[in-house]
Amino acid sequence: MQLKKNQIRFIEVDLGKRGVHYPPLKEDLVDHICTEVENRMENGVRFKDAYNEALDLFLPAELSQIQNKTVKTLTNMTLVKSYTQTAYRSILNNKGHTLINVFGLTASLAICILIFLFIRYELSYDQQHPNSNIHRLTTKIKRSDGQISNTAFTGAPWGPALVNDFPEILDAARIMKYRLDVLVSKKDENIAFYESDLIWGDQQLLDFFAIEMINGDKKNALTEPNSVVLSEKTAKKYFGDTEPIGKVLTYNNEVDLTVTGVIQNMPENMHFKGDLICSFNTLRSFWRIIDNWSILYYYTYLQIQEGVDVESIEDKFPDFFERRIGGDWNLSRSAHLQDVREVHFASDVNDELKAGTNLQYLFILGGIATIILLLACSNFVNLNLARSLKRTKELGIRKVMGGQRIDLILQYILESGLLTIFSLLLALLLAQLLLPFFNDLLGKELSIFGKPDLLLIGYIAIIIVLISVTAGGYPALRLANLKTIPALKGKGIIKIGNSSFGDGLMLFQFAICTTLIVAIAIIKLQQNFIANKNLGFSSEQMLVISTNDVETNELSLVKQELLSIPEIQNVSITSHKLVGDQPYFGSYIFSGLDRAPDTLGLGRLHIDESFIETYSLNLVAGRDYNSKIRSDTASFLVNEKTASLLGVSPDQAIGLTINYITQGENRRYPRTGKIIGVVEDFHFQSLHQEIGGMVMDIQHPRAHFIACKLAKGVPPTVTSKIEASIKPFAPNTPLDYFFMDDQFENLYKKEKMLDILITIASFVAIAIAFLGLLGLVSQLTIYKKREIGIRKVLGADTKGITLLLSNKYLKIILSSFVLAFPVSYFWMNEWLQNYPYRVDFPFALIPIAGLLIVFSALLTIGVITKKAANANPIAILKED
Template identity: 35%
Template sequence: MDQISNPTPPRWPSLFLRWYCHPDYLEDIEGDLIERFETTTRVKGVKAAKWNYTKDVARLFRPGIIRPLSGSYQLNQYGMFKNYFKVGIRNILRHKAFSIINITGLAIGIACCLLILLYINDELSYDRYNKNFDRIYRVLHVYRNAESPGTLPPPSPEEFQVWGSAPVGPALKADFPEIESYFRFTSPVELLFEHGSKRFQEDNMVFADSTAFDIFSWNLISGNAKTALKEPNSIVLTLSTAMKYFGYDEPLGKTITIDQTETFVVTGIMEDVPSNSHFTFDGLISMTTFQIWRPEIFDAWGYVDFYTYFLLKENTHIESLESRIPDFIEHNGPEWYKADNTIALEPLSDAYLHSKAARQPGTTGSYTNIYIFSFIAAFILFIACINFMNLSTARSMERAKEIGVRKTVGAQRHSLIGQFLLESILLTILAATLAIALIALVLPFTRELSGKALLFSDLLSWQFTLLFAVSILLIGLLSGSYPAWILVKFKSSQVLKGNYKTSSGGTSLRKVLVVFQFTLSMSLIVGTAVIYTQLNHLRTQDLGFSDDQMLVIDFGWDGAVQRQAESIKAELKAHPKVSKVSASRAVPGAFFPNAGTTIESADGEMIMHNPGIYEIDQDFIPTYEIEMAAGRAFSKDFPSDTTQALIINEAAARLYGYTKMDDVIGKKFTQWGREGTIVGVVKDFNYKSLHTKVEPLSIRYAPSNSLRHLSLKVSADEMNTTISDIEQQWAHLVPQRPFIYSFLDDSFNKQYEADVRFGKIFTAFSGLAILIACLGLFGLTTYAAALKTKEIGIRKILGASLFSIVTLLSKDYIKLFIIAVLIGIPISWFVMNRWLDGFAYKMQMGPGVFFVAAFICIFIALSTISWQSIQSALRNPVDSLKDE
């Protein structure tokens, strides 16, 4: 009854009011609120009064009534920050050298980080333009054969390949209702395109299913996405290809003649495939065209020339399909396929960075490289922050008296920390502004260096903007936190008496940070040396064939050239600068197929494997100077060579169980409709990239319709004239075909473009990292020399030599550099060994690499500190002592 007759305001709102309300206003406000509460209770009741009281307390929570967070109640926050800002600007201008070093180092560090972040973002963005990115998968295939079917262990990821057969896609769609749609496309085909007077050999056209636009988010500018690839002899061109033939005219419905025989109708124009796609093309030809040309291969599980992708229905888990793959193989695969061959399903998200499968439809990236560049970005930014901390703590004695005076007049610890953190953030903002200007300046060079379409506009997205703003704030706080903590520890009574010194802890920390910087600098120098030595090793490696001055003409399967190959070879060989000419389907470093090949084993059993296949003429092996390990090469003296002979390499002989190469000569074989005997074994030659060991290869005499390349061994003398003469001969001999040529060593080395690009990027950012480290070292040396100015003057008066003074200023750093080198050697050895594991043929990292890197590292460091040391040693001692 007492509570009803004498109600009180609610407890929690009252506590909240007393917590936030300014003490000067609390008594009056609380009294008014209680009075209103009592009045409302009488009129409307207790419940309504408590509710109104709570609302009134909430409404009063506003500026002017809230108590100050700390310090004096009359503190003008704006004035305080204005003062911090003025003092910060004055300190930056007063110490121009240190400010320039800090701002420049931080700017380079931030710019490098943002550029690397753009590069990494591009690498991680591959294929994500597809709206169904998470539901797209592709089929991987493994083709292998055991002496006893079913005895092989499960295949490793490296044994799979993306290249497969045509019937797998339709079979998957029929057996798995979870699959919404499938899409197949072939390897790129080389076709001669003509429209009016324009004629080009197109090397990146693919045959594709009509479901292309159902699965991939390619933007069709004109045409019907559902029907554009349904009819035979229809073609969809990319915009850049269409512009090449039609300019600004409307291409839809117009015709293009292919290989001078077939007429194709342009049924669609699409935007160019985005650069961040794991495969690209210049046009899509309807798969129905290919089915008319080669109907038998669409039911052949052993004919490999297709890439198969499919789209899962929504809310479907891929695991449910993977568990049923064995049953799928058993139900659909032919008998020869079932024992040791299978398929796997790979998400589109793994295609570019994670896939280990062979026969990729395009280039692949490297997650290792992303980790390396991320590390370099973090290192560059970290050493920039270290430089700031080192220079700030080293200058602590100069600011000690300022701290002492501030503390004496009543400055609190948090206000001093705020002052120095604001200075740090101010420096960081200036550095960030300079970094943006640097990025705008160097971005075109970065695009060329990385081979990527990096755009400045990507930095203006809200994600990048938010990340940039937060990062700048964090960098400023982290860089300034330790110096601020050191500075506010000074005791004002001792500082004002001049009784203070730099703490041993701060000195030790600076030494540790210098060692850390140059340990990583040493590692980066070793990394750069190893990368370029390895690339040079690849260029000078004995490939097992002659690629010097080898001119390769690509005539794109032209039937007229194939039929007249021998006479064209004779005409070209008649040129005085041409010593040898051969014809073949493939050349080293170029595309080649695989062939199911059965060879008789030592005990008479016929064993089938899937080695690569080269189809050549009798002049190929002599032209490329490939050595025979056993038997003989093809020869016109043996007419049966054209249909009944096979040559294999040493790797293939070992694959079929032979250790002595002579033992396989005369053994029976069957391959692609041919039967006969093995007539020769060539020594292993590197027909593929040196990233991999030499793989099994079969070599057979080419039927005329399998030829595509002519290889000419030419003299190095008067090369331009020779090429001009050959081009004129070609125009006379093959007027219907453009003269497309390359030098084999150049085209073979294109396989290492990604490695060369990686080396250039690594070197560029490593150089910048070392530059930032040297900037910090220069700043520390400058400050150390300033502290010892009078000591140096006294030593000079007492007769000290220039060398002894330079040694005085440098000896402590030399010890640190030696420690850094000793730590950096094992780190760099471990990291670069891991990188070299990506090559089958790799250099040996001997002690010379580390010796040279250590010498370069110490030389750079000494050069940095020597300039300032010599400057200090050469000063007139009178100037350094007159102000004592």
């Protein structure tokens, strides 16, 4: 004679009511009493009577006394251990849905916490400045081909002149930063470093922005020429623990700068960074073009009087420029104002001091975080709904006994609340564990427990309340509205798989899954496209050295030296690096066509004779430079785009004459020459920019980079040989070089990192959705166990039963595609518009993503239902 499950459950519940709670003791007593009951039932006594007889062996209240006695003799340690063990066991045993809920919520909350930290960090850019009304000037340039581009560059004289002419502009600050690393050495000592964050700035910079001075006079640190303010870190690098104030650093072996202050290391979340800030007025002594109004190379910040409309100031700019430099200026340029707090997100402005963040990415990430939370929530709701079915009977009894509706709802909300809080604690732990990897990925130093954060706590509280109320409240409400009598008979109004709300949630989940799969795939495709895009030149095994201190007239000697190294196949000297360099423009006059000369503002690049060969460019018309033809030193190469802007074929472009004015060492002079060759378009800027027209000629004084094409398989150690051959020409400078491929990696690093983040988050979302499906289907199989048993007895086979159970979900999943198609198309097509060079929208992907989802869902459903369908029907039917 063995007691059935429900009889044991009855005894368990009854003993609980009689005060037995301590889990191991309860197990003992249940077993003890069950044995007594079984002995009696062997003799033909009915269960209820046998149980009462067994209870009679105890004195009234004796059971709770045993509990008290046991607990009193044990230490707290033992008690805590037992209770935890029991809770752990019950989760492992049969609380599948609890596990799914907690797991899903934990994973999603952890991801949300990380994404929240990231977004909040990004939004914190430039919010810390004490002065709220600082605007940055930007310049809009209309190119000859009609394209408009924005640059953060402005002219150096603009700022002071604007302050002078506009009463509402209170003050101005300027920054200049050379686009290459610069050499800074400690005077009279052999200590020198290449500095990537040396900027030239006005004294006002210190007032405008949150720059904390920790040593020196903040009011006057940058007023005198030849002053420099160092960050704490930099001061330490050069001067160790000695007092830096008054010491002298030498810039580029030519300008001495006296240290006048030390500032706190500038935070990452500002749009510019200065490890060394040198006084702007120092530039005048060696930078002759500083007074030129048309050279755009400086950043200008304006402090605007409170309450003055920014647009009204912008409206007066054309007059200002006409007055100062003549009306022609306004034809192709205009100046605009931009709140510094928005600089980090202004993705349409070129030439930034620091790479900004596309706000769209943050929206996507925030969206995915929300979706993940919603998915976990809908799992919660769906599983609670399904589980509540098991409880309808219990609830029917409670309703008869006068249980109030509000009690029911509260109980459900409390339960979900506890689960949510538990998950949240786990999620915080998980997020903390993941944070090092996350920071590594993003190159940031985010922290969860850094400082008490009311905003985060507030969000968390809101999330807990929201999840508890929706996940607990909705099923509770449905249950509370049950009719009492059917509920007593175990017939809920809710049937699993009959809840339209639950179906809606599932539809939503799978629509999102499909959309996310399409999104991940397209992001990946676009990434591969960029990585493998033919740039128009070869960057492989290309080592680029900065010319630094090498004298112009010695460049050809350097080139000879380098070519004598056997590992180097070719050498070419250029004015710009071909990886994401700032564009540089010239105004070129093309004549020779049977019409008036065309004047075009085009990209400008200075090269040497071996450019085409070294970079493996394709010549589409004409010829390369030839050292035997003397006039070639004045000849031009152009790209295909230039020809098409002129409206001629590449062949027709050959022989056209180009005139333009260039800045020499001391004066401006005109250059004239003929186009001898047209090269295939190549990507000079990053792939976010469309290729523009480009004019190339030979101008050695403008050489900045020496590109060495290495033979295949040459190890990076070749740099020591290169260093040895350059040393005689620049004895005081360490070798400054990079591999072109590495620079390309850096160029797309930030968006790659964001893409990785989006991909990870999407996978989590998909996993959570499937977890939900898993939970729901396993609940359904439990619920339909009897039906399955009966069908099997009546002759249904496993396949038929699996189909019966999956049928409904398949329908939902299929209809979710109808929703997913347009959403994923519009969303990802929009995203692709960020790239001028992009993959075609892969329509085939959508059905593939759909099939993938159906297949995975079938697999999930199949594994579970098969188990149920394979079970022995007799055993199941006997169980109840």
